[in-house]
Amino acid sequence: METNYDVIVVGGGTSGLMATIAAAEGGAKVLLIEKNRRFGKKLLMTGGGRCNVTNNRDVDDLIRHIPGNGKFLYSTFAQFNNQDVMAFFESQGVALKEEDHGRMFPVTNKSKTIVDALVNRIKELNVTIATNTVVKKLLHEAEIRGVETEYESFYAPCVILTTGGRTYPSTGATGDGYKLARKVGHTITPLYPTESALISEEPFIQDKTLQGLSLRDVQLSVLDAKDKAITVHKMDLLFTHFGVSGPAALRCSSFVNQLLEEQASVDVSLDCFPDIEATDLLNQLVELRKDNKKAAKNALTAFLPERLLHFYLERLQLAELPMNQLTDEQLEQLVHLWKDFRIAIVKTFPLEKSFVTGGGVHLKEINPKTMESKLMPGLFFGGELIDINGYTGGFNITAAFCTGRSAGSHAAEIASYFHY
CATH class of the missing domain: 1.10.8.260 (HI0933 insert domain-like)
Structure with a gap:
């Protein structure tokens, strides 16, 4: 497998899949690394297996339903929000329907429809995929250089961490991203169960x-x-x-x-x-x-x-x-x-049996407009790994899609500078 890329995305869940698509659509050569055999394991479980893909509310109302630091997302939602999430899936041929309290689901009532749409788009964009692969550490000096996995090292000027929180460890969410972020100087706020x-x-x-x-x-x-x-x-x-x-x-x-x-x-x-x-x-x-x-x-x-x-x-x-x-x-x-x-x-219930992780990478250490680390140039974050949490009803998944999208598009832009 080739070892040099523009953007490396670590974690193939909700945020990681969207980050990968955004980076590839931005012209970047992308490697997506996932520790599981398949992508989107937690996404497949959401909404009782039907995937509550987003919520059809205005942005202010969305943020009110994200009590864990939702205001941080104003910059993100100004670039890509719930309406854009819906438009993305419609563009991929996935029809959505609205249910009570603004919850949006695929008409098929199957989470697999959503995961398949994301994975198919990634394949269309010729993204390199490495499944069953665990990232052991971030390679860096003054800025990000790439990642080291259990098998080999991969190099890129931009790395996006979207490894999820610590809920449902059976999906692979075992807190790896917190360790990786902490090792390059990031603060992890105390983790606690939410939606429990x-x-x-x-x-x-x-x-x-x-x-x-x-x-x-x-x-x-x-x-x-x-x-x-x-x-x-x-x-x-x-x-x-x-x-x-x-x-x-x-x-x-x-x-x-x-x-x-x-x-x-x-x-x-x-x-x-x-x-x-x-x-x-x-x-x-x-x-x-x-x-x-x-x-x-x-x-x-x-x-x-x-x-x-x-x-x-x-x-x-x-x-x-x-x-x-x-x-x-x-x-x-x-x-x-x-x-x-x-x-x-x-x-x-403990974190392992709860729906959402509260706490995470400290928001003061993340640029809200780009999702890039303020401490380690070239490192980006998305999804549940960061210190944001919302209510059930499509709010967490919206935050994950949108922060992933922001991280991916900005990482592709930064990586493009290295071609000059």
């Missing part, structure tokens, strides 16, 4: 009282030590044998993990009626109480799923009482429970 299920040791969780119960459009808030909500999400929630999961819980996880750095547990507050004020809910119960001789557990069935309703009533020892005998104070207690049920969270 929440684990609780509450007795009702351990007893599996609500296990398997799914709630639609409820609100989950993360409370700090002063009882102040630091993030609030109205989405679906699932009670499990270990705690809570589902979109609302996943979106709270990065905030929970940051608080857990300072305290032993973190309270989340569940509001089952986020669209109804407590006073209005109380008025409904007061009205229902009139001349209603049914047991409370039967009188209130329209309000909540049966298991959850009984759980709340039994906590207040109201289940068997006739509805018309409930006092104003008891109704207020019930409304308070429905609107502000506290669950103590002690941890989340």
